[in-house]
Amino acid sequence: MAKKVAFLQGNEAAAQGALYAGCNFFAGYPITPSTEVAEVMSAELPKVGGKFIQMEDEIGAMAAIIGGALAGSKTLTSTSGPGLSLKQELIGYACIAEIPCVIYNVMRGGPSTGMPTGPSQSDVMCAKWGTHGDHPAICLVPASVQETYEEVIRAFNLSEKYRTPVMVMPDEIVAHMRERIVFPEPGEVAVIERTVPTVQPEQYKPYDTSFGDVPPLAAFGSGYKFHVTGLNKMQDGFPTTKAAIVQAEEERQVRKVDGNVDDIVKYEEYLLDDAEIVVVAFGSTSRSARFAVNEARKQGIKAGLFRLITFWPFPEKQLLALSKKVKAFITPEMNLGMATGVVKGVVEGNAPVHGIFRVDGEPINPGQILDKMKEVK
């Protein structure tokens, strides 16, 4: 039987991906350019018995998805730059309390209100460093409508698997463009559910590391009584200031991601085998980069593309290896050098890194990238 296909916008695909992943709770607040996700969820969730709520503000929406997740739901919120700034307080809460949830953030111009309808890629640092304190960060950066659908499913899976919030961050171009999408059949893409406790309620501890770095999470109302706090906590969930426990717990929380980089990092290598000039790009910019690489090849320049699909954790190992055999990196991005700085740090001076930065609300076009290739080759 032919697969179901549709012509969808990135934001609509994100909502469909969430539904495929079993999302049954959405809380949000209207914000351009991500509102379509909320609109689709408000229509689709109740059809399958799920819950949609429009909260009084961005912080409230983040709070509600954490509360919903703790009561056993698979939860999503959608937002954009200013909303992401507001949500940071409780993204940190979800990190320390280890509550799975997915934050879909469409990158628009910033800072502040910035350019609400213009594309940008300037929230990628906010995804890692936006909330205070040390914490794990997972951020996925799809480049097409199909990939947005798939990465939202993967975000839910990673969130449930590692018991931590996961961000999906398309830029505004990806979020609003329309493309053909092919839907997987039910069961075709694996859907991961959180591990729930099997111990008796009296024995349950919400942060019991005897089960490994990702302790099972019970749902409120499922027979287990336990405590959850945003304070540094012990294995039983109660606050502590004991140095050794705080140190161990903080390290474990970060290790959930840093210790599983190979499972989380996803990237695409395009024409890299003999490449001398490698473009490192993500989101819609990677589409311009692919076009530029193809043009460069026609003109005899040995160009290739390393496309980030996971932004955090960053594919450090892969880029370091690549840096030992290429002449130069080009890093086009719709910000003033966020990924460029990370790449520079990772490649340890093995190859020069040339950034191309745009923050004027216009996409980086292939010609700009091609010109830079000619300049540095």
Added chain:
Amino acid sequence: MAFDYEKYIRPGKLPHIWCPGCGHGIVMKGLIRAIDTVGLKKENTAIVSGIGCASRLPGYMDCCTLHTAHGRAAAFATGVKMAKPEMDVILVGGDGDGTAIGGNHFIHACRRNIDMTYIILNNKIYGMTGGQFSPATPTGAKASTTPYGNPDAAFDIAKLAIGAGATFVARGTAFHANQIDKLIAEAIQHKGFSVVEILDDCPTTYGRRNKFKSVIEMMNHLKEIAVPVKAAEKMSPEQLQGKVLTGVLYKEERPEYTDEYAKVIERAKGAK
């Protein structure tokens, strides 16, 4: 036979953090009696709080307890209740947590009339941080950040709740300990968003700056200013100067939020 509070207290979690003379423990005992009266199941009861002295209360309770971020209890709790409407949800917090940083979540929970009970322990001060003035601090009062007297006007929290759409609003005091459980029990049994404001004392950070010589004096003050709603009906505006009304201040029946959302689900499933 003496009431068995320990049935509802988490083993090993006492003593509590509250200062000698603080009324929060009196309110917690009232809440426990109310839970017992209504017959709530501990494993089906979520107690949610924000940040502050009062917000440490859930940790002592042997239920599903969620100590959230400053001011955010009502929004977290809304998520819990939406996801599991069959759970009983109780919020606990202070005046600063609930009406300053959490003011927006508070009024919107009132407006939605989502079935939860919010107990606000109003001691008129940010106690945990050392006594800064809150939205409930009276004009002219001294706090660590109002050394020349508070220039701000205070919220009437119960009126705020009524104005925002809460369908059950009551007020008690830490002095009137035997009334607390009755007000909370009625609030829990009310279908909709219920607010119980308990006027409380903070001898450590409020009393000592505002000429209260002892905890007893603070408690007596609560006794003196409290006027039951019924008694107030017979009093003149002059007689009511400086008094606060106690008891059930407001009650109405209005569609509850999770019930209304259940109808949304029915309509969506029928729409196709």
